[in-house]
Amino acid sequence: MGGGDLAQALLILGMAGVTFLTRYILLALLGRWQLPEGLARWLAYVPIAAFTVIVVRGTFAPDGQVSLDPRSPYLWGALAAGLVAWRSKNVLLTIAAGLAGLWLARMVGG
Amino acid sequence: MSTQVDAQSGTSRDFWSGVRAALPLWLGITPYGLAFGLLGPTVGLSGPATLAMSLLVFAGSSQFIALGLVGAGASYPLIVLTTLVINLRHLLYAASLGPYLGKLPERWKPALSFLLTDEAYAVTIDRFRQPGMAPGPLFYLGVGLAVYVDWNVSTAVGLVLGGLVPGPAALGLDFALPATFIGLLVPQLRSRASWVTLAVAAAATLVLSGLPGRLDVLAAIILAASAGWGVETWLRRS
DSSP, rough: OOOOHHHHHHHHHHHHHHHHHHHHHHHTTTTTTTOOHHHHHTTTTTHHHHHHHHHHHHHHTTTSSSSTTTHHHHHHHHHHHHHHHHHOHHHHHHHHHHHHHHHHHHHHHO | OHHHHHHHHHHHHHHHHHHHHHHHHHHHHHHHHHHHHHGGGGTOOOOOHHHHHHHHHHOOHHHHHHHHHHHTTHHHHHHHHHHHHHTTHHHHHHHHHHHHHHHHGGGGGGHHHOOHHHHHHHHHHHTTEEEEEETTHHHHHHHHHHHHHHHHHHHHHHHOOOOOOTTTTTTTGGGGGHHHHHHGGGGGGGGGGHHHHHHHHHHHHHHHHSSSHHHHHHEEEEEHHHHHHHHHHHHHHH
8 A cells, every 4th residue: 555655756746736736827827817706616615525525434434345334433433523523613622532432432332 | 225125124024924923823733734744654655755745735635635545545646636626726715815916026926826725825815805904915925934834844743753653543543534524624514505515425425435446535526516516506596
């Protein structure tokens, strides 16, 4: 996993290149091209979509295989994190709650 | 002569006032940088590659998603494409900051662009929009550099700390990444369209998980963002 050093270097250069493009292109074309309003509204939903995918994969497929088992400790960790995130809006507390929920469920589950 | 000196000291004041405005952001950014440095090696990235990603890509959420994808065995071209889609939101920020930075010389723009992040944008646009009190464009440079230094120092510290913890998965630290995203996600759920986005993203992730090469991640993101956009458009009309 992770590939060789050369593959990892190419991955990082590729990510850096496309990311820089998203930051630079409108500043470079300032005034000559405007972001269409529909595209701007679509883009506003991308972070929610991307974060959800990572949460759902980490919760229901921590080892790559999807499983909807209600006894999964990861599910309880996610519920604890979600509850604390909702109440506190604090990311550090949310991480702590998620890990605590996971450990508790592991201890109870045996 | 004296006006030139004034202009220069005003410029340097803008820069340092930007750095100061970014200091409270360190509280929020440092834990992510630490987490990123800790998690990089757990999915198989080398230490230098983990740090290089923070130095060169410098975009937290896409870096975390890339870790998730590397861990899930996605192909590297697909990770680059997913990074592009996630970071397209920078277009929104650049469009809104552009008019305030447009006065600067052309040769500054690549460096200024490179420092564009969610956090730097939020702080800067807030100040630029204050009538009468708005700082000069170098305020943004100060904010951006302060965020950059913090992100990379905390990534490096996280890498060192991670080297001291044996077997992160046994401790459940592989769940720190999803838990981080729960913390980022929940405050964004403020409208019906955002809940629909979440529901479609969750369902699509589970249903499409059989797609080859982790194409499911990109497909789910595009489907869910389109659903959110569609619901918002529909609610506006009715």
